[in-house]
Amino acid sequence: MVPYIHARNVNLTFRPPNRAPISALDGFDIDVEEGEFLSIVGPSGCGKSTFLNILLGLLKPDSGEVLMHGKKITGPGSDRAMVFQEFGLLPWRTVQNNIELGLELKRTSAAKRRTVAERLVSLVGLGGFENHYPHELSGGMKQRVGLARALATDPDVLLMDEPFAALDAQTRDLMQVELLRIWREARKTVLFVTHQIDEAIYLSDRVMVMSKRPGRAKKSFIVELTRPREYEMRVTPEFNDLKLEIWNTLKDEIVV
Amino acid sequence: MAETQALDLDLSAVGSARVVTSAFKQRVESMALGTAVIVLLLIIWELLPYFVSMKQGTRLFFTVPSRILATLWQMFASGSIWAPLGVSATAFAIGLALAIAAGLPLGILLGRSNTLNAMFDPFITAFNATPRLVFLPLLMLWLGIGVWSKVAIVFLGALFPLLINTHEGVRNADKLLINVVRSFGAKEWDVARLVVIPNSLPFIVVGLRLAVGRAILGVVVAEFFGAQDGLGVLMVRAASSFNVDVVFAGLIIFAALSLIMTGLVKLVEERMNRWRPQRAATE
Numbered sequence A: 001m002v003p004y005i006h007a008r009n010v011n012l013t014f015r016p017p018n019r020a021p022i023s024a025l026d027g028f029d030i031d032v033e034e035g036e037f038l039s040i041v042g043p044s045g046c047g048k049s050t051f052l053n054i055l056l057g058l059l060k061p062d063s064g065e066v067l068m069h070g071k072k073i074t075g076p077g078s079d080r081a082m083v084f085q086e087f088g089l090l091p092w093r094t095v096q097n098n099i100e101l102g103l104e105l106k107r108t109s110a111a112k113r114r115t116v117a118e119r120l121v122s123l124v125g126l127g128g129f130e131n132h133y134p135h136e137l138s139g140g141m142k143q144r145v146g147l148a149r150a151l152a153t154d155p156d157v158l159l160m161d162e163p164f165a166a167l168d169a170q171t172r173d174l175m176q177v178e179l180l181r182i183w184r185e186a187r188k189t190v191l192f193v194t195h196q197i198d199e200a201i202y203l204s205d206r207v208m209v210m211s212k213r214p215g216r217a218k219k220s221f222i223v224e225l226t227r228p229r230e231y232e233m234r235v236t237p238e239f240n241d242l243k244l245e246i247w248n249t250l251k252d253e254i255v256v
Numbered sequence B: 001m002a003e004t005q006a007l008d009l010d011l012s013a014v015g016s017a018r019v020v021t022s023a024f025k026q027r028v029e030s031m032a033l034g035t036a037v038i039v040l041l042l043i044i045w046e047l048l049p050y051f052v053s054m055k056q057g058t059r060l061f062f063t064v065p066s067r068i069l070a071t072l073w074q075m076f077a078s079g080s081i082w083a084p085l086g087v088s089a090t091a092f093a094i095g096l097a098l099a100i101a102a103g104l105p106l107g108i109l110l111g112r113s114n115t116l117n118a119m120f121d122p123f124i125t126a127f128n129a130t131p132r133l134v135f136l137p138l139l140m141l142w143l144g145i146g147v148w149s150k151v152a153i154v155f156l157g158a159l160f161p162l163l164i165n166t167h168e169g170v171r172n173a174d175k176l177l178i179n180v181v182r183s184f185g186a187k188e189w190d191v192a193r194l195v196v197i198p199n200s201l202p203f204i205v206v207g208l209r210l211a212v213g214r215a216i217l218g219v220v221v222a223e224f225f226g227a228q229d230g231l232g233v234l235m236v237r238a239a240s241s242f243n244v245d246v247v248f249a250g251l252i253i254f255a256a257l258s259l260i261m262t263g264l265v266k267l268v269e270e271r272m273n274r275w276r277p278q279r280a281a282t283e
Helices: A048-056 A095-099 A101-105 A110-123 A139-152 A169-186 A197-203 A231-235 A237-251 B002-051 B056-060 B065-078 B082-112 B114-129 B132-143 B147-171 B175-183 B188-225 B231-240 B244-272
Strands: A005-014 A022-032 A037-041 A063-068 A080-083 A157-161 A189-194 A206-210 A217-222
Touching: A005 A048, A022 A048, A022 A217, A037 A048, A037 A197, A048 A063, A048 A080, A048 A157, A048 A189, A080 A139, A080 B175, A095 A101, A095 A110, A095 A139, A101 A110, A101 A139, A101 B175, A110 A139, A110 A169, A139 A169, A169 A197, A189 A197, A197 A206, A197 A231, A197 A237, A206 A237, A217 A237, A231 A237, B002 B065, B065 B244, B082 B114, B082 B147, B082 B188, B082 B231, B114 B147, B132 B147, B132 B188, B147 B188, B175 B188, B188 B231, B188 B244, B231 B244
Parallel strands: A037 A189, A037 A206, A080 A157, A157 A189
Antiparallel strands: A005 A022, A005 A063, A206 A217
């Protein structure tokens, strides 16, 4: 049986005008199970975000196949949604209207949009902030809106492109806990790109390490920690052994 | 988590409240100072004839605020001002409306399409570099000295600031936000509606402010240069018969119109900018 998300031999080269072409992905393979929480770690510029954008349908690979449900991805679709690193909230829209964005583009009725937004506002813990504008929110709250917006269209797959990278360390830890809680309730397949090995292990069922550019899958690690994850697990020997193992795989790829 | 957020929010609310009060106080103070200077200058002007002796010839070209005010009052009371004012205002309104109707869509199209931009950019740059008032003789020849040559010159004056600013705003639209709405299935029109237009509104408003100025300038110059009717014509005729009071009255009406229009644009701007942070600081 073909896995839920299935990518084989994906190649993509950027050709910026007046500059040398950059090969972002070269023979990239990945398989993701339905409901799996998969993290992708890799050196900067290895094509992690590029692959998420291909899955999202914003970029087209030069060659290779990318399938979801056994069907080729040809463009954006409401079965996938992205949580962006820099939040990407529309600053002229309130929290509520930002969350409703995807539904609005799907021509969902205003009444239905409102119901969905209300449910998500409480799911991500933003009750009372529905009519606030993004500039009135802290970074953590902004990304809660980003998460709620991505969940609003009820996608099967959640793509998260370093969603907590712009947050301070403590907010980040708390957002990880929140994400796990929401993931448990919403039951989505998650592809989570990050630079932090801790974060990847703590959240994921599996961590995939990518090579340096042009990016290809180097090695996958199954995370054996039980669920629900507890913060204390981050200081257990299993956790640290895995962290070291992943780091040893990753460090050869990092070019300073 | 919720607790720390609430705390953060309270602190920032207190901070911004303090900023607002001091900004308000500052505004009142600076307004009072500005008004005081104007009143003082008017008083000096009014009393000038009592301190300075003027020759007969000089006195012919001189007037005082009270007389200008009386003339203005008389013009409005008798209703003689409405016809020329109406003529000028019509040319202004039609020309500006046409410029907005053409400038905004064109600016958006040129900003979104590299091909269109490449085709028309040299033309726009050249046209914009030329003072549009040089077209006035030609326009009068073609369209006559009625309302349409005025409309045309107002249109040409107002079009380019609107077009160029809209274009600039569209070019500067946030790429991330465009990708965000695309990822939710937005088509080109949705991208324009949801991101590009709101994102370029500050640019468009600046363009509108410039356009209003250019439009008024167009009306004035066209009417000075040669027109059948209008506020500018009234002023030129008054000047040639040494009726200084009426010239000043016309000047004040033009100034008041400019102020009102600028105020309206500012009102629109503030309404649209409700979502923007630090409104007090931009004052």
